[in-house]
Amino acid sequence: GFTGLALKTGLNDKQQDYLKKIKTSSQTLLGIINDILDFSKVDAGKLELVKADFMIDDVLDSMSDMFCNKISEKGIEIIISVDPSIPVALVGDSLRLSQIIMNLMTNAIKFTDKGEVVLYVSLVDKKDDFVLLKFSVKDTGIGISEEDIAMLFTPFTQVNIKNTRKFGGTGLGLAISKKLTEMMGGEIWAESMPGKGSVFNFTARFGLQISNRPPVFLDSHFRGNDVIPAKAGIHFAGKLVDGYLTKDKEIYPEFIEIRVLVVDDNLTSCETMVSLLKSFNFLPDSALSGEDALQKLTINARENRDYSLVIVDHMMPDMDGVKLSERIRENPIFRNIPIIMMTAFGIEEIQIQASKLGVNSFLIKPIKRSVLLDTIMKLFGKKIEVKSDEKGKTETADNSIQKFKGLKVLLVEDNSINQQVAKEILNLEGIIVIVANNGEEAVDLVNKNFFDIVLMDIEMPVMDGFESARLIRKNITRKLPIIAMTAHVFNGYREKCLESGMDDYITKPIVPEELFKIIKNAVPLFRGAA
Incomplete structure (x- = not known):
């Protein structure tokens, strides 16, 4: 939260770079802390994958940020090679995809003292509504014996005691990765020889985003000559069509x-x-x-x-x-x-x-x-x-500033640090924020004031978010969007929020882009309604 806010202040390039890496490392640490919880949730069948729009380039860029320091620390080369035919605009759980890649890359770097670690991303299959991608992490490290490979994805199992002491074991990462790839409709496997390095592969299935922008038929010189509505990345009669964003070959013909x-x-x-x-x-x-x-x-x-x-x-x-x-x-x-x-x-x-x-x-x-x-x-x-993160659109950075200017938000949160972070994130977009310290204060403020939307924490003293949402729905007749904010990710928790009268759900720590996307989807639907 505060790192993200600091990045929006006046900084030089080096300060920006350092803070971005602090932010990435913090997110990584949070992911590691959650590993044990994740495994128990997967094992109990209580972890569900999120289906959300994401850009594959964003996922891979975050991997670059995460591991760039390792280059200078170990003197190895880290390379990310992506098949250019892969559609960039996908639907799926980008956080869990990042988690799998991070687990495999971390192990590869750990067990490689010289040479290179390469992440290959390739297209296995593509249909009208989904793609199957293959991710391969290849290293020039110590390698693994055939008998040890069989134990790699078993929880709480470490292979080769000598190497474990030197490098540290793989812990739960590979076991979690196996579970996640299976949930993504794929599989995971390893190929290796002692002293020859290793290749860890996994496949995963993702949906294709539907574009709001008509795609353009392109001729052999990549000039648009016809327009029809269609899904992103579909091919018609051998001609290239991309409904998400025009491809770089179309955007930059001056480079031909x-x-x-x-x-x-x-x-x-x-x-x-x-x-x-x-x-x-x-x-x-x-x-x-x-x-x-x-x-x-x-x-x-x-x-x-x-x-x-x-x-x-x-x-x-x-x-x-x-x-x-x-x-x-x-x-x-x-x-x-x-x-x-x-x-x-x-x-x-x-x-x-x-x-x-x-x-x-x-x-x-x-x-x-x-x-x-x-x-x-x-x-x-x-x-x-x-x-833009939105499908089928491009915009300059200036156009995205304060697009919610004048919006009035009730922030219901008992933690003072969380209040400050959320308030400043919202204020940067021109949003007016009123704070309630608990559910009871929220009910009172809604009865006396007009708000465009309510951001509701769940666990609070005096009155929790569930009870507060129920009373707000009981006391007012107009439609007011209420968005739950919580760290809980278990199956059924979102349904509990909806049953109490809330309209949507966002998990903590809050990602500004996700929050603004939810606000944008919720507010126009309700604003001005009687």
Whole structure:
């Protein structure tokens, strides 16, 4: 809560980065604390998956934030490689998906001292209303014997006592992951050999979001030539249609045939970057060493096929990224080509040194698709639209500020810290907030004042949220949306809230985006009703 509020204040880039990582780490810690509760709930059949709209890119970006520090701590490469044909707008439980990925990635990093950990995301099957995705976490770590693999997903079981003492056991994470993948209509399995690394795979099924925006038929040059209403990502007669948001190939036609050279000695990392650039319509080429890069730059310049951009990794043998950048700037033939350097988090001194040599911009590994595009667009002087969380819409950041201005909310919460966090989150959107410290105060305030919506905590002294909601419904005739706020996630608890007269339910800790989505859905339906 307070971290999110701090992120909205005036901060420099480094402060923003630190706070974002504090926020991510806090959320991770909360997830770990909940692991034991999760397993007991799954085992008792009391955990249900949420069906909500989410963007797969957001899930993967959060993984990048979560593990970027591990790169500098262990000196390993973390790579996220995504099949560009995967629809980005999905329906399912993104929190539980993140939990599975986090469990597998954490173990892979823990048991890998050198080399790389790669998360692959691929499309297994796609129908009109769902997709089946495969997630694979591959590492170059210590590996697992065949007999130990059989015990991996058994709760409270640790394999190989020697390695457990050195690295720490896997705990309940894999057992929970197995249960969750089964609930998502998938399966989980592992492949490994001692000393050769491991691959942990799981599949999961997700729904496809329905778009409010008519999709566009695209011709071979990715220009729209017809419009019909349809679901997101459907193919008609072999023509590409995407009803969620126009694809990057349509949004950025100016990148078609722009040549980019990627220089990275890690083949997996290099191939992943090439794939990302292709998804933006660039024509990428690759080099696995500094010498190879200089040779390609020279040959292409002589043939009048100059590169418009060079993306170079910092850590390379023989000739690192800093030295290569220096060599590029010394050559009059291609000295003016923009350079982006990929670095690990926490090596600001390298960035300062590289900047003095003429490196134009930097990317922190693991590379996020959105950050890569943002960096390139800024380099080329382009403006970027901010994609909305809402289906079929784009908006600038300014348009999203204070869209609820003037809305009057009754916040019913007994905890002073929770009051402050919720109030400031709501105030930032221009919402007027009146606070009640318990259910009894809430009933009295509703009887004497007009509110657009009530946010109701459940467990409070004097009068709880259930009783307060029942009395509010009894005392007033107009329709007033009441939203429950609670940390309970057991089956049946949401139904209990609805039975007491509440209209919806949001779990704590409150995620602002989810809260505003619920408010938006609830208020227009009731405002002005007699």
